[in-house]
Amino acid sequence: MGRFNRESFIIQDKDVLRDDYQPETLEERDEELDEYAAALRPVIQGWQPNNVFLYGVTGVGKTAATHDLLEELQESAEEYDDVDLNVIELNCTGCTTSYQVAVNLVNEIRSPSHPLTTVSSPREPMSETGYQQKRIFNELYNDLESVGGTILVVLDEIDNIGSDDDILYELPRARSQLDLDVKLGVVGISNDFKFRENLSPKVKDTLCEEEILFPPYDATELQNILKHRADIALYDDVLESDVIPLCAAFSAQDSGSARQALRLLRKAADIAENDAMAGGEAKITEDHVREAEHQIQRQQVVEGMHSLTRQGQYVLLTVCQLAAEGETPERTKLIYERYREVLRNHGSEPLKRRRVHDHLSDLSLHGILRLVDSSSGRGNYNEYELDVSLSSALDALESELGELNDIRETAKRHRVLE
Numbered sequence: 001m002g003r004f005n006r007e008s009f010i011i012q013d014k015d016v017l018r019d020d021y022q023p024e025t026l027e028e029r030d031e032e033l034d035e036y037a038a039a040l041r042p043v044i045q046g047w048q049p050n051n052v053f054l055y056g057v058t059g060v061g062k063t064a065a066t067h068d069l070l071e072e073l074q075e076s077a078e079e080y081d082d083v084d085l086n087v088i089e090l091n092c093t094g095c096t097t098s099y100q101v102a103v104n105l106v107n108e109i110r111s112p113s114h115p116l117t118t119v120s121s122p123r124e125p126m127s128e129t130g131y132q133q134k135r136i137f138n139e140l141y142n143d144l145e146s147v148g149g150t151i152l153v154v155l156d157e158i159d160n161i162g163s164d165d166d167i168l169y170e171l172p173r174a175r176s177q178l179d180l181d182v183k184l185g186v187v188g189i190s191n192d193f194k195f196r197e198n199l200s201p202k203v204k205d206t207l208c209e210e211e212i213l214f215p216p217y218d219a220t221e222l223q224n225i226l227k228h229r230a231d232i233a234l235y236d237d238v239l240e241s242d243v244i245p246l247c248a249a250f251s252a253q254d255s256g257s258a259r260q261a262l263r264l265l266r267k268a269a270d271i272a273e274n275d276a277m278a279g280g281e282a283k284i285t286e287d288h289v290r291e292a293e294h295q296i297q298r299q300q301v302v303e304g305m306h307s308l309t310r311q312g313q314y315v316l317l318t319v320c321q322l323a324a325e326g327e328t329p330e331r332t333k334l335i336y337e338r339y340r341e342v343l344r345n346h347g348s349e350p351l352k353r354r355r356v357h358d359h360l361s362d363l364s365l366h367g368i369l370r371l372v373d374s375s376s377g378r379g380n381y382n383e384y385e386l387d388v389s390l391s392s393a394l395d396a397l398e399s400e401l402g403e404l405n406d407i408r409e410t411a412k413r414h415r416v417l418e
């Protein structure tokens with residue numbers, strides 16, 4: 001048989017495990033969906049919509065819940081002649097200012113592919129630069145007015161605008177500037193808790209009329225979510241019984257994210273499928289999950305590594321050496337001392353301590369290291385440890401720095417690696 005054929009032993013429909021798949025029901029979110037639906041209910045009453053702020057770590061169903069509920073809300077709204085609901089959605093990834101969000105909203109309303117263009121008169125898209133902010137906001141108000149009815153503006157990943165949050169004050173305030181018949185509500189979605197804390201008080205007052213927290217999933221909830229997906233995505237009887245609990249446990253320990261759990265199951269299924277194609281049994285096993293976790297972590301380090309300088313790689317190498325000796329988490333002061341030794345051995349000039357701290361902090365932003373707050377009789381101090389497995393970090397480092405067998409041997413002696 002050729003390389004490309006439709007034969008598959010494990011995966012019935014891979015799309016069901018993809019991130020953009022919209023499940024028919026959201027498991028384990030009844031409470032949050034009820035709260036969210038209550039916040040949107042004024043729309044159906046023909047009243048001014050609430051402004052809603054949704055927050056929670058990444059991958060916990062904020063976007064999926066929003067799509068589900070808005071679809072349902074739109075269907076319900078169609079049953080009432082006096083409710084003309086128009087939803088304008090914008091993913092704010094890449095918008096770092098309120099100005100950019102406003103321009104993108106204007107262009108979303110004016111986009112020929114947007115259903116709203118049929119109700120508003122066609123206008124030229126606006127350029128992303130060259131106007132005063134006030135002018136952009138005025139254009140936006142005019143466009144919203146021509147859309148008319150009840151308008152929900154959904155701003156996903158809104159934290160991208162950082163502290164430049166004027167739009168979140170201006171939009172809800174636009175209610176008072178628009179025609180009396182136009183009703184406007186803003187739904188803000190964010191996975192950045194600091195963003196919510198740092199919103200200016202005037203924005204908090206208006207945007208966070210209704211706040212809904214989506215907490216991380218625990219292992220039991222993740223198992224339930226995975227089971228429902230696996231039932232549709234995989235053939236019967238291909239899952240060994242410990243696979244879903246293991247995928248759920250890995251993700252619950254780390255982030256509580258359904259996205260992460262689904263990604264792990266998808267990868268494990270892929271590896272099992274390849275094994276089955278090569279004549280192995282048509283089963284996903286615990287070993288496939290462990291291999292999938294290893295590959296995903298390795299990929300994460302490799303991706304993080306693209307943004308690391310050679311010095312950043314040496315800092316990571318230092319933490320790997322300490323991990324191999326069973327010495328992590330380790331204090332930054334001692335990491336720095338060991339780093340100087342590593343650099344001496346590589347014949348390179350070490351950086352100043354401050355810069356090494358910066359590299360440690362970058363590595364933890366990339367999810368490669370984890371910062372541990374520790375305290376002793378002498379006060380609080382920072383410690384770092386690997387946030388990925390030692391073997392995936394070494395695999396990724398080896399592709400840049402050459403072989404690291406001595407660290408692997410040390411890790412085996414200390415029973416850190418098998």
Ligand SMILES: Nc1ncnc2c1ncn2[C@@H]1O[C@H](COP(=O)(O)OP(=O)(O)OP(=O)(O)O)[C@@H](O)[C@H]1O
Binds near residue numbers: 065190
């Ligand atoms: N309760 C759930 N039941 C079924 N699938 C879920 C559930 N929660 C999340 N998912 C799935 O997990 C993936 C991530 O969900 P979603 O994009 O809604 O997360 P999010 O909280 O919006 O994340 P981010 O903040 O990164 O945008 C999607 O594929 C979604 O279908």
